[in-house]
Amino acid sequence: MNSPNTMNAFTKVHDGIAPNIFTNAGICALSPFEESEMLTPDDNRFQWRKALWDTGATQSCISDRLARDLALELVGFVEIGSAVGIHSVPIYYANLALPNRLVFHEIELVQFTYTGDDCDLIIGMDIMTQGDLALTNFEGRTVFSFRIPSRHVVDFEAEETH
Numbered sequence: 001m002n003s004p005n006t007m008n009a010f011t012k013v014h015d016g017i018a019p020n021i022f023t024n025a026g027i028c029a030l031s032p033f034e035e036s037e038m039l040t041p042d043d044n045r046f047q048w049r050k051a052l053w054d055t056g057a058t059q060s061c062i063s064d065r066l067a068r069d070l071a072l073e074l075v076g077f078v079e080i081g082s083a084v085g086i087h088s089v090p091i092y093y094a095n096l097a098l099p100n101r102l103v104f105h106e107i108e109l110v111q112f113t114y115t116g117d118d119c120d121l122i123i124g125m126d127i128m129t130q131g132d133l134a135l136t137n138f139e140g141r142t143v144f145s146f147r148i149p150s151r152h153v154v155d156f157e158a159e160e161t162h
Contacts, residue, residue, distance in 0.1 A: 007147060007148075007149070007151075008098075008100040008101060008102040008131075008147065008148050009100050009145065009146065009147035009148075010023075010098070010099040010100040010145070010146060010147075011143060011144065011145040011146075012099075012143070012144045012145075013141060013142075013143050013144075014141060014142040014143070014144075015141060016140060016141065016142070017137055017140060017141075017142050018142035018144075020052060021052070021053040021135070021142075021144045022050055022051065022052055022053070022119065023051055023053065023098070023099050023123075023144075024048045024049065024050065024051065024099060025048070025049060025051035025096060025097060025098055025099070025121050025123065026041055026046035026047065026048045026049075026095075026096065026097030026098075026103075027046065027047055027049060027062065027066065027070065027094055027095070027096055027097075027120075027121060028043065028045040028046045028047065028070070028094060028095050029045075029070045029071065029072055029073075029094055029095075030073075030093055030094060030095065030106060031045075039095055039097075039103055039105070040101075040103065041097040041101045041102075041103060046095075046097055047066075047069075047070070049066060049118075049119075049120040049121055050118050050119045050120060050121070051119070051120070051121035051122065051123050052119050052121070052122050052123070053122075053123045053128070053133075053144070053146075054122050054123065054124060055125060055128065057122050057123075057124035057125065058124055058125050058126065059108065059109075059110050059124045059125070059126050060096065060107060060108075060109055060110070060121070060122060060123055060124040060126055060127055061109055061110045061111065061112045061121065061122040061124065062092060062094065062109040062110075062111060062112070062120065062121055062122075063111070063112055063113070063114035063119070063120040063121070064111050064112070064113055064114055065114035065120060066114070066120040066121070067090070067092055067109075067111055070094065072092040072093075072094055073092065073093075074090050074091075074092065075091055075092060075093055075108075076090075076091050077089060077090055077091065078091050078110060080110060089110055089111050089112070090110075090111040091108055091109065091110055091111070092108075092109050092111065093106050093107065093108055093109070094106075094107065094109055095107070096109075096121075096127075098123075098127070098146070100146065100147070100148070102148055104127065107126075107127075108126075128146070130148055130149070130150075131146060131147050131148035131149060131150055132146070132147050132148075132150045132151060132152075132154060133145070133146050134146075134154055
């Protein structure tokens with residue numbers, strides 16, 4: 001990840017109320033020949049794909065389709081709980097880049113089954129809890145904003161009492 005003193009932020013504005021939050025995210029396989037910390041989001045090894053931001057996902061995830069396309073090395077299995085029960089699913093390590101140009105090196109990704117909606121990545125709470133996330137719907141437009149590192153508490157209740 002980048003220096004803790006560097007602010008990395010991005011905002012996505014929707015014309016209406018968005019039922020889901022999607023952004024692009026870059027993904028690339030680990031290279032045994034290079035230090036992954038040297039990667040930047042501009043590196044041509046990153047493939048930029050549609051990513052769903054999901055506060056219900058404890059961990060970030062990759063589709064079986066994308067893991068196969070990138071020839072990611074299976075590192076093991078983990079048991080996950082979902083609305084339909086407990087499942088054992090594959091885990092991989094890869095480098096992940098966000099729209100704010102922040103690269104997460106050697107992040108663990110849990111596999112999910114691709115459903116044909118072109119969403120190959122899920123950004124989970126493992127990423128979101130490293131910064132600040134805001135979602136507003138003022139005047140019928142959804143605005144999603146994310147930054148790392150966290151700068152201060154955002155407290156809507158306290159804002160209303162002042």
